[in-house]
Amino acid sequence: MKYKAVVFDLDGTLLDTLEDLMDAVNDALRKYGYPVRTLDEIRNFVGNGVRRLMERALPDGAQTPQFEQILAAFRAYYTVHCEDKTHAYDGVPELMQQLKDAGCRMAIVSNKLDSVVKELNQSYFSSYVRAAIGEKEGVRRKPAPDMVEQALAELQCKKEEAVYVGDSEVDIQTASNAGLACISVSWGFRDKDFLLKNGAAVIADTPREVWDLVSTHARPESP
Numbered sequence: 699m700k701y702k703a704v705v706f707d708l709d710g711t712l713l714d715t716l717e718d719l720m721d722a723v724n725d726a727l728r729k730y731g732y733p734v735r736t737l738d739e740i741r742n743f744v745g746n747g748v749r750r751l752m753e754r755a756l757p758d759g760a761q762t763p764q765f766e767q768i769l770a771a772f773r774a775y776y777t778v779h780c781e782d783k784t785h786a787y788d789g790v791p792e793l794m795q796q797l798k799d800a801g802c803r804m805a806i807v808s809n810k811l812d813s814v815v816k817e818l819n820q821s822y823f824s825s826y827v828r829a830a831i832g833e834k835e836g837v838r839r840k841p842a843p844d845m846v847e848q849a850l851a852e853l854q855c856k857k858e859e860a861v862y863v864g865d866s867e868v869d870i871q872t873a874s875n876a877g878l879a880c881i882s883v884s885w886g887f888r889d890k891d892f893l894l895k896n897g898a899a900v901i902a903d904t905p906r907e908v909w910d911l912v913s914t915h916a917r918p919e920s921p
């Protein structure tokens with residue numbers, strides 16, 4: 699194996715969570731009389747945590763009257779309904795099984811709520827993933843390196859021995875800030891052209907290509 703550990707983003711990388719996020723956003727918007735958002739709009743809003751998601755979904759952002767109540771409504775709905783339509787991308791479970799069989803350690807870092815990250819990990823990836831870390835007090839959101847550093851500590855792995863896998867510009871920045879090589883994936887919430895324009899050096903189009911890059915093929919350069 700080229701790497702001892704893989705640190706994964708969650709949304710858009712391992713799981714397609716977009717419809718559940720849209721439903722939670724729109725439930726909160728409806729309750730407070732705001733127009734709902736489309737799936738493509740939600741796709742463009744995600745990546746920087748739930749507060750930024752709701753800021754982008756509301757016409758006046760954080761200046762919206764009752765913003766905190768609207769955010770709380772989103773959190774309440776999503777906590778209950780985060781698995782209604784969410785599913786693993788094709789090939790992801792097989793990738794993680796291959797990595798596990800090869801002795802590779804795995805972690806998830808996400809700007810989702812920490813409780814939801816842990817719930818989704820328990821439902822889908824608990825037999826593979828040693829550390830699942832989300833947004834919580836005292837840990838800065840991505841692209842700050844805090845979550846990655848915590849994950850590597852839990853995996854007992856040095857940054858030179860790990861690679862980061864994600865689907866967005868936030869993930870590219872996170873890997874750079876943490877000093878990890880980065881593999882960007884094109885099947886998630888950002889397309890290949892967008893990733894290239896935002897600094898992607900290595901792009902995988904399928905989970906199989908991620909396996910090839912992590913195991914036997916050319917190693918992505920560290921930032």
